[in-house]
Amino acid sequence: MSSSTSARTDDPPAVVLTGITKRFPGVVANSDVHLTVRRGEVHALCGENGAGKSTLMKILYGMQAPDEGTIEVNGEQVRFRTPSDAIKAGIGMVHQHFMLADNLTVQENVVLGAEALHGIGQKARRRIIELSGRTGLNVDPGVLVEQLGVADRQRVEILKVLYRGAKVIILDEPTAVLVPQEVNELFDTVRGMQEQGYTFLFISHKLDEVRAIADSVTVIRRGTTVGSADPRTVSSRQLAEMMVGSELPSPETRESTVTDKVVLDVKGVRLLTPDGARPILEDVDLVVRSGEVVGIAGVEGNGQTELVETIMGMRKAGSGTISLLGRDLTKLGTLARREAGIGYVPEDRHRHGLLLTQPLWYNRILGHQTRRPAAKGIWLDTDGAKKDTERIVADFDVRTPGIDVPAAALSGGNQQKLVVGRELSGDPVLLIASHPTRGVDVGAQALIWDEIKRARAAGLAVLLISADLDELIGLSDTIKVMLRGRLVADADPNTVTPEDLGSAMTGAGSTSAAVHETVAVEEGEN
Amino acid sequence: MGHLRGKLLPPALAIVFSMLLCGVALVISGANPLSAFGAMLTQVGKGTTLVDIVNSTGIYYIAALAVAIGFQMNLFNIGVEGQYRVAAVVAAVVGGSIVLPTGIHTLVIIIVAALAGAAWAAIPAILKVTRGVNEVISTIMMNGLAIGLSAYLIRRDVFGELRGNNIRTPEIPESGRMFGITFGGAGTMFGFLFVAIALGVGYWIMMNRTRFGFELRASGESSTAASAGGVNAKKMVLVSMLLSGAIAGLISLPELLGRDHTFSLNFTAGIGFSGIAIALLGRNHPGGIAFGALLWAFLDKSGLALDNVGVPREIVTIMQGSIVLSVVVAYEVVRRFELASEQRRVGRELGTVGGAA
Numbered sequence: 001m002s003s004s005t006s007a008r009t010d011d012p013p014a015v016v017l018t019g020i021t022k023r024f025p026g027v028v029a030n031s032d033v034h035l036t037v038r039r040g041e042v043h044a045l046c047g048e049n050g051a052g053k054s055t056l057m058k059i060l061y062g063m064q065a066p067d068e069g070t071i072e073v074n075g076e077q078v079r080f081r082t083p084s085d086a087i088k089a090g091i092g093m094v095h096q097h098f099m100l101a102d103n104l105t106v107q108e109n110v111v112l113g114a115e116a117l118h119g120i121g122q123k124a125r126r127r128i129i130e131l132s133g134r135t136g137l138n139v140d141p142g143v144l145v146e147q148l149g150v151a152d153r154q155r156v157e158i159l160k161v162l163y164r165g166a167k168v169i170i171l172d173e174p175t176a177v178l179v180p181q182e183v184n185e186l187f188d189t190v191r192g193m194q195e196q197g198y199t200f201l202f203i204s205h206k207l208d209e210v211r212a213i214a215d216s217v218t219v220i221r222r223g224t225t226v227g228s229a230d231p232r233t234v235s236s237r238q239l240a241e242m243m244v245g246s247e248l249p250s251p252e253t254r255e256s257t258v259t260d261k262v263v264l265d266v267k268g269v270r271l272l273t274p275d276g277a278r279p280i281l282e283d284v285d286l287v288v289r290s291g292e293v294v295g296i297a298g299v300e301g302n303g304q305t306e307l308v309e310t311i312m313g314m315r316k317a318g319s320g321t322i323s324l325l326g327r328d329l330t331k332l333g334t335l336a337r338r339e340a341g342i343g344y345v346p347e348d349r350h351r352h353g354l355l356l357t358q359p360l361w362y363n364r365i366l367g368h369q370t371r372r373p374a375a376k377g378i379w380l381d382t383d384g385a386k387k388d389t390e391r392i393v394a395d396f397d398v399r400t401p402g403i404d405v406p407a408a409a410l411s412g413g414n415q416q417k418l419v420v421g422r423e424l425s426g427d428p429v430l431l432i433a434s435h436p437t438r439g440v441d442v443g444a445q446a447l448i449w450d451e452i453k454r455a456r457a458a459g460l461a462v463l464l465i466s467a468d469l470d471e472l473i474g475l476s477d478t479i480k481v482m483l484r485g486r487l488v489a490d491a492d493p494n495t496v497t498p499e500d501l502g503s504a505m506t507g508a509g510s511t512s513a514a515v516h517e518t519v520a521v522e523e524g525e526n
Numbered sequence: 527m528g529h530l531r532g533k534l535l536p537p538a539l540a541i542v543f544s545m546l547l548c549g550v551a552l553v554i555s556g557a558n559p560l561s562a563f564g565a566m567l568t569q570v571g572k573g574t575t576l577v578d579i580v581n582s583t584g585i586y587y588i589a590a591l592a593v594a595i596g597f598q599m600n601l602f603n604i605g606v607e608g609q610y611r612v613a614a615v616v617a618a619v620v621g622g623s624i625v626l627p628t629g630i631h632t633l634v635i636i637i638v639a640a641l642a643g644a645a646w647a648a649i650p651a652i653l654k655v656t657r658g659v660n661e662v663i664s665t666i667m668m669n670g671l672a673i674g675l676s677a678y679l680i681r682r683d684v685f686g687e688l689r690g691n692n693i694r695t696p697e698i699p700e701s702g703r704m705f706g707i708t709f710g711g712a713g714t715m716f717g718f719l720f721v722a723i724a725l726g727v728g729y730w731i732m733m734n735r736t737r738f739g740f741e742l743r744a745s746g747e748s749s750t751a752a753s754a755g756g757v758n759a760k761k762m763v764l765v766s767m768l769l770s771g772a773i774a775g776l777i778s779l780p781e782l783l784g785r786d787h788t789f790s791l792n793f794t795a796g797i798g799f800s801g802i803a804i805a806l807l808g809r810n811h812p813g814g815i816a817f818g819a820l821l822w823a824f825l826d827k828s829g830l831a832l833d834n835v836g837v838p839r840e841i842v843t844i845m846q847g848s849i850v851l852s853v854v855v856a857y858e859v860v861r862r863f864e865l866a867s868e869q870r871r872v873g874r875e876l877g878t879v880g881g882a883a
Contacts, residue, residue, distance in 0.1 A: 336756075354748075380737060
């Protein structure tokens with residue numbers, strides 16, 4: 001597929017990567033990557049998680065050196081040893097995870113590390129105000145970053161790279177943290193800056209967004225560029241198939257298996273910050289039935305993590321009750337709750353799910369150290385654990401040379417399959433899955449979805465937290481929206497769209513009949 | 527196997543490296559390193575040295591086990607030093623003041639020592655669990671208090687008595703003492719060494735075969751993953767600290783029950799600190815610790831021979847220090863290398879390393 005764009009073609013391209021190869025132990029590296037970004041265009045780089053997009057951008061931004069291949073900027077071959085070399089060449093990067101100091105002002109954040117450019121006083125301030133217009137940031141440079149919302153923080157990140165003189169701006173998954181309305185605003189900003197001559201490299205795996213914003217698209221799969229496409233003529237489905245090289249999995253569950261047997265019953269749960277100053281969860285009521293997937297939608301940081309950790313007993317609720325199959329768990333610890341039949345796929349498998357340097361079979365014991373087949377009384381049953389790990393490896397298609405390799409040696413998708421397999425072991429009645437497919441490849445994603453669906457059909461109750469709204473809508477039987485520690489709305493997954501959900505997640509109110517507000521959101525509270 | 531190589535290579539490298547370092551130090555100070563090392567080796571066969579080394583190994587072994595239990599969950603129990611001192615004086619006082627049949631008397635002394643050590647360790651443990659006080663700071667302070675407390679307890683107006691120029695606790699009667707194995711002029715081996723061996727076996731079983739050991743290791747590896755897996759972090763801190771203190775309480779018993787029968791001003795201090803070094807050297811593994819303890823004891827006892835060849839005995843301290851430093855560095859280097867090679871191996875076997883052809 002060829003592409004024709006409105007960008008000027010007489011100048012040398014802004015960035016040309018030729019034959020980039022980067023090898024890493026055990027993961028998909030870049031191999032023979034070719035990428036040409038014309039000046040003044042928005043160029044999208046698409047690929048699944050783990051396809052090698054981030055590595056490629058780190059190479060372009062000077063954070064890693066390629067083993068082979070060349071980088072040209074504005075027609076000149078360059079070699080970046082550090083990010084500051086890249087910045088000097090006019091390349092700036094906006095990271096997916098913001099790198100801002102909350103307790104500093106916008107101006108201080110922007111100037112930090114670039115004091116030599118315009119000092120730290122009035123001159124810097126004037127320059128920041130001049131540039132903020134271009135990014136659509138309408139706040140005073142003296143405002144503290146902690147008072148800004150996610151979208152404005154992102155603009156501050158863009159401002160930072162502009163201030164350092166970037167003409168080519170890499171946006172690494174910029175929409176991952178935004179709700180649909182904010183995405184549109186970001187795109188307006190990008191188009192406005194494009195007209196002023198800025199070039200964008202837009203990294204994403206969300207294809208609708210790519211088609212909405214990009215002038216040209218390059219697809220990367222298994223570490224190598226597999227082709228480019230014209231976003232005006234290609235369909236999302238075609239793009240997706242280029243990305244995965246095969247048919248796409250779908251999260252959709254077909255028929256309802258919801259029963260009337262209540263498994264998890266959360267009543268009036270309240271949780272305060274450790275200093276007791278501010279509530280994190282307020283009067284949360286939640287029921288999950290056997291055979292039902294209840295999805296929680298919400299912008300990250302609105303209490304979803306805390307809700308899960310409270311149900312797991314890792315945090316102590318200030319008030320309210322949590323019961324499982326009618327049995328009150330409120331006073332029990334995490335282990336007792338697990339023994340009562342709760343499986344838990346944590347949102348951060350490295351921090352909460354695995355013992356990384358220990359072998360796979362040792363990881364099988366974690367959370368099951370009091371139950372068969374991993375233990376008998378106070379004794380560990382290493383044979384039983386090993387045997388059951390073999391089962392998980394086979395049933396969940398964990399790609400590993402054996403069960404004695406340390407968990408850290410597996411790729412993210414295989415680690416996650418191991419965790420999901422472990423948490424579905426021992427016949428749980430409730431599975432709490434926090435972002436179960438975050439950062440895993442398509443194959444693992446499809447398998448994890450299938451396993452959740454199968455367990456649901458067998459009567460498992462599932463509490464699903466996800467930032468991937470398509471996953472949430474596809475898997476859930478019921479969706480609840482969480483905002484500032486409350487469950488504020490219910491949504492019907494059969495009719496709701498991601499836009500409707502996004503609107504409810506930001507507290508903009510119901511925009512559709514599919515979202516039904518359960519709590520009036522009062523502005524200015526808290 | 528590569529696995530074993532990763533475990534044995536670092537200490538071997540560290541020992542060679544520190545021998546070279548000490549050799550250089552000896553050459554600089556004008557001595558012949560070969561004759562110095564030779565004198566240390568031949569010393570082993572002389573007098574009671576061999577038995578002294580074995581006895582000392584047992585004592586160091588218990589100390590290092592006490593430290594290792596804390597290390598397994600990243601608890602740095604520097605207070606082993608104070609815990610065994612307090613336990614020694616309490617056990618000596620109790621053992622010297624009660625009358626019980628043979629055997630039972632000894633057993634009571636052992637239990638009292640373990641309880642006293644655990645009680646001394648309980649203070650920093652409770653402080654950590656309830657108030658978040660760092661155990662490194664609090665155990666160091668407890669060490670200072672232990673010196674004061676033991677000095678107070680052996681005052682003549684408290685429990686002590688004056689014998690010659692020495693102040694000591696009342697002597698433990700025959701019934702409370704422990705047997706030894708005598709080799710005539712070559713010395714007497716402490717019977718308590720068998721307890722040390724049993725402790726090592728028990729430690730291995732606990733760490734590798736029990737739920738408690740699993741929870742301990744999981745907490746040490748990742749406290750967040752452990753808590754998500756249902757391990758109660760506070761309980762683990764409390765239990766492992768108490769256990770560490772209880773074992774620390776046994777450190778002085780080989781000498782107390784087998785030789786001295788009293789706590790006096792001649793009390794052997796500093797074993798708790800050696801235990802830290804030995805636990806590091808042995809990687810908290812019961813076999814590794816045994817080897818480390820033996821090495822330590824050898825350096826200590828055969829170092830005495832250095833005076834005879836005109837070399838300062840302090841060279842042994844330099845050697846012990848450089849062994850610990852280099853072993854820590856070597857383990858870390860080997861660990862990173864092994865993890866990377868393991869990832870490469872997995873990648874190769876699964877054929878996912880793109881473009882590696």
